[in-house]
Amino acid sequence: MVGAINLALDQEMARDQRIMILGEDVGLEGGVFRVTDGLQRKYGPRRVVDTPLAESAIVGVSLGLAVAGMLPVPEIQFEGFLYLALDQLCNQLGRYRTRSRGRFGLGVVLRVPWGGGIHAPELHSESPEAVLVHTPGLTVVAPSNPYDAKGLLASALRLGEPVVFCEPKRLYRAVKDEVPEGDYTVPIGRARVAREGKDLTIVAWGAMVREALRAAEELQAMGFAAEVVDLRTLAPMDSAAVVDSVRKTGRLLIAHEAPRTMGLGAEIAARVGEEALTSLLAPIERVTGFDAVMPLSQLEGHYLPDYRRIVAGARKTLAA
Amino acid sequence: MYFERFDPAKGQMLQVLDQDGRVAEDLRPDLTDQRIRELYERLSVMRLADQTALSLQREGRMGTYAPFYGQEAAQASAAFLGPSDWLVPSYRETGALFMRGLPLALLYRYWMGDERGMLFPEGTRVLPVEIVVGAQPLHAVGLSWGMMLQGDPGAAVAYFGDGASSQGDVHEAMNFAGVFRTPTVFVCQNNQFAISLPRSGQTAAANIALRAAGYGFPGILVDGNDLLAVAGAMTEALAAARAGSGPRLIEMLTYRFGPHTTSDDPTKYRTASDVEAHKPFDPLLRLRRYLGGRGLWSEQEERLILARARAEVEEAVRAAEAMPPAPPSDIFDYTCRTAPPSLERQKDELDAFLKGEAGRGAAEAGGRASRPGSGKPSAGRG
Numbered sequence: 001m002v003g004a005i006n007l008a009l010d011q012e013m014a015r016d017q018r019i020m021i022l023g024e025d026v027g028l029e030g031g032v033f034r035v036t037d038g039l040q041r042k043y044g045p046r047r048v049v050d051t052p053l054a055e056s057a058i059v060g061v062s063l064g065l066a067v068a069g070m071l072p073v074p075e076i077q078f079e080g081f082l083y084l085a086l087d088q089l090c091n092q093l094g095r096y097r098t099r100s101r102g103r104f105g106l107g108v109v110l111r112v113p114w115g116g117g118i119h120a121p122e123l124h125s126e127s128p129e130a131v132l133v134h135t136p137g138l139t140v141v142a143p144s145n146p147y148d149a150k151g152l153l154a155s156a157l158r159l160g161e162p163v164v165f166c167e168p169k170r171l172y173r174a175v176k177d178e179v180p181e182g183d184y185t186v187p188i189g190r191a192r193v194a195r196e197g198k199d200l201t202i203v204a205w206g207a208m209v210r211e212a213l214r215a216a217e218e219l220q221a222m223g224f225a226a227e228v229v230d231l232r233t234l235a236p237m238d239s240a241a242v243v244d245s246v247r248k249t250g251r252l253l254i255a256h257e258a259p260r261t262m263g264l265g266a267e268i269a270a271r272v273g274e275e276a277l278t279s280l281l282a283p284i285e286r287v288t289g290f291d292a293v294m295p296l297s298q299l300e301g302h303y304l305p306d307y308r309r310i311v312a313g314a315r316k317t318l319a320a
Numbered sequence: 321m322y323f324e325r326f327d328p329a330k331g332q333m334l335q336v337l338d339q340d341g342r343v344a345e346d347l348r349p350d351l352t353d354q355r356i357r358e359l360y361e362r363l364s365v366m367r368l369a370d371q372t373a374l375s376l377q378r379e380g381r382m383g384t385y386a387p388f389y390g391q392e393a394a395q396a397s398a399a400f401l402g403p404s405d406w407l408v409p410s411y412r413e414t415g416a417l418f419m420r421g422l423p424l425a426l427l428y429r430y431w432m433g434d435e436r437g438m439l440f441p442e443g444t445r446v447l448p449v450e451i452v453v454g455a456q457p458l459h460a461v462g463l464s465w466g467m468m469l470q471g472d473p474g475a476a477v478a479y480f481g482d483g484a485s486s487q488g489d490v491h492e493a494m495n496f497a498g499v500f501r502t503p504t505v506f507v508c509q510n511n512q513f514a515i516s517l518p519r520s521g522q523t524a525a526a527n528i529a530l531r532a533a534g535y536g537f538p539g540i541l542v543d544g545n546d547l548l549a550v551a552g553a554m555t556e557a558l559a560a561a562r563a564g565s566g567p568r569l570i571e572m573l574t575y576r577f578g579p580h581t582t583s584d585d586p587t588k589y590r591t592a593s594d595v596e597a598h599k600p601f602d603p604l605l606r607l608r609r610y611l612g613g614r615g616l617w618s619e620q621e622e623r624l625i626l627a628r629a630r631a632e633v634e635e636a637v638r639a640a641e642a643m644p645p646a647p648p649s650d651i652f653d654y655t656c657r658t659a660p661p662s663l664e665r666q667k668d669e670l671d672a673f674l675k676g677e678a679g680r681g682a683a684e685a686g687g688r689a690s691r692p693g694s695g696k697p698s699a700g701r702g
């Protein structure tokens with residue numbers, strides 16, 4: 001996936017001179033995950049900028065740069081450090097269109113490595129998407145595969161709105177699908193049915209999609225056809241896609257890495273309750289991280305839901 | 321005397337022991353040669369402990385680790401804290417925590433990915449390792465403020481890096497400390513890099529120490545590879561803070577010989593010869609020269625020192641690896657004093673799931689590996 005994101009940045013920077021990348025170690029080093037590798041060499045240190053170590057500043061100056069007519073692509077090195085920039089992101093960037101009565105709709109695409117699974121130190125494995133989805137004015141994207149990552153990033157860069165682009169870091173090097181070299185986009189705000197099925201709907205995004213697909217395989221072997229809906233965009237959420245699927249299957253399981261309470265699963269369940277309650281044949285099942293601090297590497301595997309926990313959850317709904 | 325004599329705004333830097341081990345007698349801190357010799361021996365253990373952590377990581381016996389090779393003298397500043405002082409570390413202070421007397425085995429355990437390594441012995445005046453760059457100086461200010469309000473005689477020492485000096489929180493911490501005249505000592509270990517970014521990319525100022533003036537308290541730039549300079553500045557700053565004369569900032573200029581962490585590839589941003597050029601400033605080398613000149617060190621003694629160091633470090637590795645793994649319930653047990661029913665339920669769910677899996681695993685005897693999360697991780701270099 002690293003290559004797909006790098007390619008999208010490269011192609012869009014070539015198309016659009018306004019784009020500049022800024023963040024910690026994004027230039028000379030090419031990012032700690034090498035996502036921006038080679039871009040400073042190609043586009044120079046004025047367009048790919050190593051900033052001082054200050055997340056709030058990185059996002060705050062991006063707002064100003066956007067007002068000036070640039071298209072900043074700030075990087076926050078790990079999602080755990082997004083919290084340092086929450087004022088600039090939520091109180092400033094997310095509100096700027098409203099505050100200026102529509103005058104400043106600001107194109108800023110904030111890239112952040114997301115989620116667990118790489119055995120990293122504390123605060124390098126979090127999934128705080130709910131905080132962002134809860135903030136008015138932010139578009140939040142979470143690709144689950146290289147093809148979508150490239151197409152969604154291209155869309156994000158052409159959107160002219162503040163976007164947070166959550167990159168599931170454990171897929172960076174784990175998934176190496178070829179992506180088309182040519183220009184294409186994947187629409188923002190539209191989910192994808194990653195696998196069709198009639199017995200159960202599994203909703204996931206980011207790295208959890210892979211687990212959901214693997215669970216669907218296992219369930220197939222047990223005689224159940226699970227449909228996997230990959231949200232792709234978390235805000236605005238394509239609830240129609242989820243509702244359509246649930247109307248067909250009558251059963252819903254939501255899988256996410258973030259803690260359960262007030263995680264996105266709660267919102268998805270609420271929307272299905274509002275729009276498709278009568279289609280439900282069983283209680284909604286959530287397979288999620290726990291309402292506890294994400295542990296260090298030794299216990300990380302117990303915290304993160306995986307295909308086995310999804311299968312266990314699915315069997316519960318299927319038995320109900 | 322040091323803070324008055326060395327003005328960072330004029331580019332002055334305190335050095336007591338030069339590269340060749342020659343001492344500036346008029347600047348010599350109150351340390352006997354015997355004490356210096358003892359400290360040298362602790363620095364040797366510290367260095368070996370650091371190298372050992374790196375090798376353990378390479379063998380897959382340790383998680384991501386942040387080495388301090390080259391920064392031993394600056395780390396040893398922690399030796400000058402008194403029993404009533406608090407140490408407030410970042411993630412690169414394994415050497416400082418070791419000097420403060422924390423069991424090496426615990427520190428190893430933490431870097432092995434087990435948070436129980438952060439359960440320090442009761443009474444230890446040390447806060448847990450902080451991963452968020454620049455967060456902890458504020459904690460040190462609050463801590464020392466509280467001590468001041470309660471008549472506690474100690475000071476709090478906040479450790480952070482040159483990169484951290486760019487964070488708003490670090491600025492705010494120093495500003496609060498200045499306003500409330502808290503007994504805080506800010507130690508900026510300037511190892512000249514924040515991952516790939518050299519110090520010059522963090523600030524247009526000539527050094528970090530001169531910022532203290534902007535907050536209304538004294539700052540000093542010291543040669544951080546010179547244990548005697550570190551000792552002098554640290555002792556003076558702590559004494560001043562404890563005596564009620566407010567905060568101090570010490571910038572310790574040093575150099576990180578190793579990678580940022582075990583996930584870092586430093587060849588991306590500096591050459592091997594850049595590093596070699598700093599090797600003559602090795603903090604242990606100059607201590608050896610100094611002590612050697614006084615008949616307190618020889619090659620032969622070095623072998624004995626290293627043998628003792630090896631025994632100590634090997635014992636720590638053994639103890640760390642002998643700790644039984646934490647039970648999965650450890651994930652839940654410290655979230656809050658009393659777990660709400662929803663959390664209890666989640667804990668039970670995990671327990672039931674794991675029992676079910678164990679049953680299934682036994683039934684499928686020889687089936688697929690069921691170790692959770694054992695997929696090959698992608699390389700993060702944070």
Ligand SMILES: Cc1ncc(C[n+]2csc(CCOP(=O)(O)OP(=O)(O)O)c2C)c(N)n1
Pocket residue numbers: 024053055077081084412451452453454480481482483484485511513514515580702
């Ligand atoms: C708030 C925050 N941002 C980013 C990171 C990732 N990170 C870890 S260490 C580091 C560089 C820190 O440099 P410096 O403060 O000079 O300390 P050093 O690591 O050199 O000891 C970065 C960017 C982090 N841990 N916390």
